[in-house]
Structures are given as structure tokens and as C-alpha cells.
Amino acid sequence: MKRAIFSRSDGQCEYRASHSSMRCSSKARLQIDHVIPLSVGGKTELKNLRHLCPAHNQKTAQIAGLFFQVTESSHPPSLLTQYLGRNPER
Numbered sequence: 001m002k003r004a005i006f007s008r009s010d011g012q013c014e015y016r017a018s019h020s021s022m023r024c025s026s027k028a029r030l031q032i033d034h035v036i037p038l039s040v041g042g043k044t045e046l047k048n049l050r051h052l053c054p055a056h057n058q059k060t061a062q063i064a065g066l067f068f069q070v071t072e073s074s075h076p077p078s079l080l081t082q083y084l085g086r087n088p089e090r
């Protein structure tokens, strides 16, 4: 698996800036990153894995963490039940 990722990435960070599609040129201390984290159902398969330099690995992990935090807090199940339970009777 590692070798397959390496041959695809050519030993280079696979991060691309979304606005420019410029690819990061870092080849130092690459780490294998899950595009969709395992904790939210991502799989350890080639299309969900990518080579990232330490800086981009940290950056994408932060973005993912933030995203899932927001998703969770905007749909708290307790708030909905609270709201429904508070429904005024006329």
C-alpha cells in the first residue's frame, strides 16, 4: 500500500491549493494522510490516502477537525428534542 501511494505521488506532497491547483513541492518527511478520517468512516484504501508533507498534514487535519466540530455542534440531537419538547400548547 505504501509503495502504491509512493509511486503515485512520486515521493512528493500531494496537497493542491484549491484556488490555484498548484501542487506542493515538498518531498521531505512525507506522511500518509487519510482524506476522510478513519473516525468518520474513511477507509484505508488508495483513493482515500495521500502523501502529505508534515505542514500540510497538520493543516488538513485542523480543517477536518474544525469541519466535523461544526457539523456536530450545528446538529445537536438534544437541542432538537428540547425544542420539540418546549413546543407551546395553545
Ligand SMILES: [Zn+2]
Residues within 6 Å of the ligand: 013, 014, 015, 024, 025, 026, 052, 053, 055, 056
Ligand atoms: Zn505540502
